[in-house]
Amino acid sequence: MNHKLFRGSLDTIIIKLLSDNGPMYGYEITQKVKVMTSSAFKITEGALYPALHRLENKGLLDTETKNIGNRFRKYYTLTESGIKESSQMLEDMQAFIRNIQIIMNPAIN
Amino acid sequence: MNHKLFRGSLDTIIIKLLSDNGPMYGYEITQKVKVMTSSAFKITEGALYPALHRLENKGLLDTETKNIGNRFRKYYTLTESGIKESSQMLEDMQAFIRNIQIIMNPAIN
DNA sequence: CCCTATACCTAAGGTATTTATGTATATTAG
């Protein structure tokens, strides 16, 4: 997979996963995406954590830290604002996919 | 349209258009994309020209300048190397679309 | 006991964008 194509879609992927699965923690997101895409998408931690913090700072995500034995996990949830913005983000992504499909598979006349 | 999603796919779009339509000039590419996507994708000149020059420097595109009255146009064509690389780029894009679709529209069980 | 997996994080550097600006010719509307 060409990793360049991935650029710009990470935020939407995170929002969509949280929207579908409820609270998730960072590492869980990377693994979920890996499984769903048969390892085609590998979200690096250097991209993921800054993205999560960005979305949190924008008020789209809330966090809750849970202790699991001696470890901790930071669970991320969509805020009200995050839920509202998510529908626009998903629409934008669907529109993007439709249009890129038109270019990649133009109707044969 | 959220322009962030567009990031990273410009090179592939250029290569695909040249592959489908033969030689094209920069402005023509922006207009073609605009028409195909009903104005959803607007390729800015600040993104387009550096991209064209980049692809030319990589040896994927050749240019030919033509005079049209007192004006000139720079037509871009795929080189042999560009044709070879294009199939990989198009495959990568198809794979990207498939996987992003899986995330955006997971099967309902 | 060591390697791998789990789980968080940040910093430096690279690179593709946006935004703004510049130049010039052609065409259309008033």
Next chain:
DNA sequence: CTAATATACATAAATACCTTAGGTATAGGG
């Protein structure tokens, strides 16, 4: 005729996101 818009190229500064590389620490399997 002249002003605005369209055509057509281009670059530079700023921004934003990503990769790569590193750091810390616990858990579990061989």
